[in-house]
Structure formats: C-alpha cells, structure tokens
Amino acid sequence: MSWVTAALRSSVGKKFVMGITGLFLCGFLVIHLAGNLLLYIGDGTVYNEYAHKLHSNPILLFVAEVILFAGFLIHIYLAIVTNRENRAARGVRYAVKKTKREDRTVNLFGWTPDTTMFASGAVILGFLVVHLSDFKFGDIVHGERIAGLEPADKARILMSDAIRAGIYLVGSIFVGIHVSHGFWSAFQSLGVNHPKYNDWIRKVGIAFAIIVAVGFGSFFVWGISGGEVDPAVEEAPVGSSSVLETAPPRPDQYTQK
Numbered sequence: 001m002s003w004v005t006a007a008l009r010s011s012v013g014k015k016f017v018m019g020i021t022g023l024f025l026c027g028f029l030v031i032h033l034a035g036n037l038l039l040y041i042g043d044g045t046v047y048n049e050y051a052h053k054l055h056s057n058p059i060l061l062f063v064a065e066v067i068l069f070a071g072f073l074i075h076i077y078l079a080i081v082t083n084r085e086n087r088a089a090r091g092v093r094y095a096v097k098k099t100k101r102e103d104r105t106v107n108l109f110g111w112t113p114d115t116t117m118f119a120s121g122a123v124i125l126g127f128l129v130v131h132l133s134d135f136k137f138g139d140i141v142h143g144e145r146i147a148g149l150e151p152a153d154k155a156r157i158l159m160s161d162a163i164r165a166g167i168y169l170v171g172s173i174f175v176g177i178h179v180s181h182g183f184w185s186a187f188q189s190l191g192v193n194h195p196k197y198n199d200w201i202r203k204v205g206i207a208f209a210i211i212v213a214v215g216f217g218s219f220f221v222w223g224i225s226g227g228e229v230d231p232a233v234e235e236a237p238v239g240s241s242s243v244l245e246t247a248p249p250r251p252d253q254y255t256q257k
Helices: 002-009 011-040 045-054 058-090 113-135 151-159 162-189 195-224
Strands: none
Touching: 002 011, 011 045, 011 058, 011 151, 011 162, 011 195, 045 151, 058 113, 113 151, 113 162, 151 162, 151 195, 162 195
16 A cells, blocks of 8 residues: 555645546536436425435445545545645745646636635535535424425425525535536546647536536525425424424325225
C-alpha cells in the first residue's frame, strides 16, 4: 500500500483520485435521480416498490453505503487538501487574478474555477447533511411523526415544506454549478486532454449539469404545488402522536363480499 500513500502525496496523484471519485459520484447522481423520478409515475406505488426493493438486502445496502460514503469522504478530503496547497502556492491572494490558462478564467468576483468548485462543494456538503437528516434520520416534519410512512408519502410531506423545498432547490443549483466544471475537470485529471475531445467533454458536462440541476430542482416545484399526498396523511390532526393515526374506516370496509 506504500505506492498508494506515495501517489496521494503528489499533486498528480491527488488529482487523479479526485477525478476517479468525482466521476463515481456523477454516476451516483444519475442513479439517484433516475430513482427519484419514479415519484412522478402514478400515485407513488412504483417509487415505493423501488425504495423497498432497494432496502430489501440490508447487507448489500450497507456495503453500497460504505463505498458511497468513502467516495464522498475521499473526494472532500482531497478537495480541502488541494485547495489549501493551491492557496499556499499562490502565496498572497490578489484582488484581481490574472491567468493565461484557458481552464482558469476568472469571473467578476476574481474567482477561478478552483475557488468556485471549493465554495460550491462546501454548500453541497451542507445540503447533503440536511438531506441525510431528512430522509435517513428524520422523524418529525410539520410537528408530525413521519417514521413508518411509505417512502413516497414521506417525500411528499418533506417537499411540501417551503423552507425545506427552498433548501433543496438551492442545493440542486449548486450541484449543477459544481458538476458543470467538475465533469470536464475529472477527465483532465485522468489525462484525457486533447483538443479533439476537450470541447465535447465540456459540452457534455454542461448538459449533464443542467439535467441534474433541473431534475433534482423539479421536486421543489412538485412538493410546493401539492403532490398528491395520501388523504389519510393529509388529514392527520395537528399534535397527534402519529400521522398514521388516520380517518376512521369506511362503513363498507369490513363488509363480507
């Protein structure tokens, strides 16, 4: 394992691993978005089946989550280390940054893609914490317990909250900003750098970023516009111990056929 340690000590090695983990996380975004889009099919049954199937094998799910979190942690750690090294190498930060490199163009605030990527990544990290808190560890929304609800109903209740939906919209936008440069940068880090392909990779990255931002951001509109929440959930009295304590059964519910 000494060669791994030696590789991670070099700037080239760090960028290579960042490129690998970056593309891995892009692949996760595709899978995650595809699964979430099932919310738009029917009354949520398809999404519920997908979610239950996903959690039907606890061991496999645990392994997948460990690999995913490891990818996130490695990517975040290398981003922090690389950003720190870049700042140290530049020495004094000037108000106006000049560069001759095509991939280090500056904007009106004097930010390069490096600083923009780090800032957007920090916002995404905060968004990720909120997302995990809601969907993996969340228990109370609107003063009601959501533990035990079907996945589709839980998503609808969470996204019907204006503040949460706003956070998700902002998070989706920053994911798009981060990916728009990160996708192309990952290929550069892996050595895929040729005038014949660079322009196409950059265009694909921008298109991918737009799809991701619009796709995840659409759930904000879906939630605020009032996704069809199960009437039993919608009518739960405020302050009740559980939203699963629903309206009384229909008179004909237990009638013998």
